[in-house]
Amino acid sequence: MFEQQKKSYTVQEIKRKLEQYCVYQDRCHKEVEQKMRDYQLIPEAREQILLSLLQDNFLNEERFAKSFARGKFRIKNWGKQRIIRELKFKDISAYNIKTALKEIDETAYIETIYRITQNRNSVITESNHYKRKKKLIDFLLRKGFENDLIYKVVEEVVT
Structure with missing residues (x-):
């Protein structure tokens, strides 16, 4: 029938889209990398955008881990073990997990x-x-x- 043609974006347009994606809610590297895979970017463009997001502080793993831990505890009443498991699943470093757990009183x-x-x-x-x-x-x-x-x-x- 009809083949849907994927809209192609420039690297700058994708970068802007990812910045908005990160501004809306704190994201981890894994989520942003998945989003870039959805856009089917070449590896060089992926690295360039990731570096830019890190430098401009749109992407901050420690900030993500802290807000994730606070939110899941406050809103969903998750315990520390569940939070740790979910953060590990999102490939968050052990140091950032430990820092995030300090957010829970x-x-x-x-x-x-x-x-x-x-x-x-x-x-x-x-x-x-x-x-x-x-x-x-x-x-x-x-x-x-x-x-x-x-x-x-x-x-x-x-x-």
């Missing part, structure tokens, strides 16, 4: 795990004490909290 972290455990406990209809605990533990593990913290909180909440 320890008291807020503890308050959050207690709050979501109590909320979840009130929703679970299971009457068997052990099955209820298991469901809570599984839920908190999926959220990415640490094992020792989970067991401590579940013991206190489920009585």
Whole structure:
């Protein structure tokens, strides 16, 4: 039938598009490189644009890791393990992951795990004490909290 013709862009146009992509929301290198692959750029142009984005501070891995950790904790109530796993998946360096985790306030972290455990406990209809605990533990593990913290909180909440 009809073959869709891909619109071709100049390197400057793509650079501007990627700058807007990075301004809209902090991005990691992996996301920007994927976007460049979508535009089917030659390697030289890719390097030139990436270098330009880094120099003009549109692309900053540390800033991305910090805002990612803050956002996922505050909005989605993720635990540190889940945040670490997701950042590793996005190829963020160990140093930046460690820096990002410092963005999470320890008291807020503890308050959050207690709050979501109590909320979840009130929703679970299971009457068997052990099955209820298991469901809570599984839920908190999926959220990415640490094992020792989970067991401590579940013991206190489920009585």
